[in-house]
Amino acid sequence: MSDVSLGRLQREVAQLFAIMNTFKRELASIRSPGEPDRFVTMADQLDTIVAATESATNTILQSVEEIAALIAERRDALVTLGSGPWLEQIDQRARAIFEACTFQDITGQRVTKVVNSLKFIDARLNALADLYGREALAAASKAITPVNQVRPAGEVLEGPQLHNKGVSQADIDKMFD
Numbered sequence: 001m002s003d004v005s006l007g008r009l010q011r012e013v014a015q016l017f018a019i020m021n022t023f024k025r026e027l028a029s030i031r032s033p034g035e036p037d038r039f040v041t042m043a044d045q046l047d048t049i050v051a052a053t054e055s056a057t058n059t060i061l062q063s064v065e066e067i068a069a070l071i072a073e074r075r076d077a078l079v080t081l082g083s084g085p086w087l088e089q090i091d092q093r094a095r096a097i098f099e100a101c102t103f104q105d106i107t108g109q110r111v112t113k114v115v116n117s118l119k120f121i122d123a124r125l126n127a128l129a130d131l132y133g134r135e136a137l138a139a140a141s142k143a144i145t146p147v148n149q150v151r152p153a154g155e156v157l158e159g160p161q162l163h164n165k166g167v168s169q170a171d172i173d174k175m176f177d
Contacts, residue, residue: 024136027128039122043115050108057104064097 071078071090078087 024132027125027132039118039125043118043122046111046115046118050111053104053107057101060097061101064094068094 068091071087075087078084
């Protein structure tokens with residue numbers, strides 16, 4: 001092998017080594033031992049959004065149905081009093097509320113697609129972490145300083161908690177008793 005070929009091979013191996021070290025640092029920053037799995041946390045947060053939106057939508061729809069039932073009970077008396085056009089306006093607005101609440105189903109479908117994508121990415125990253133070795137990643141994550149690991153705004157705070165996670169309102173109330 002000539003000196004030129006050997007020098008080129010050495011440069012290629014050095015570049016490959018540098019790329020692998022960068023890969024290790026990047027993967028370690030995502031899969032740092034002791035830190036919550038960001039992809040699982042994101043998926044949980046999105047699932048909670050879907051559940052809360054569905055619950056609120058169901059409450060809205062149930063309330064509108066109850067209002068419609070109350071009006072139906074008094075419809076004949078109100079029509080006799082000349083309130084037929086007023087009742088029609090209320091019916092139109094109630095139908096508009098029902099139509100507007102279809103957003104929840106579409107939103108839920110879209111968020112579910114995002115959650116499934118996050119789970120897919122998480123599975124692939126776990127496979128890469130297993131290939132590289134969890135111990136090697138643990139060592140690499142210790143080399144990453146907090147300055148290099150900038151957390152997005154709002155991620156530092158603990159606010160809104162997932163269902164049955166964090167401190168309950170009852171616990172907070174006890175602190176003030």
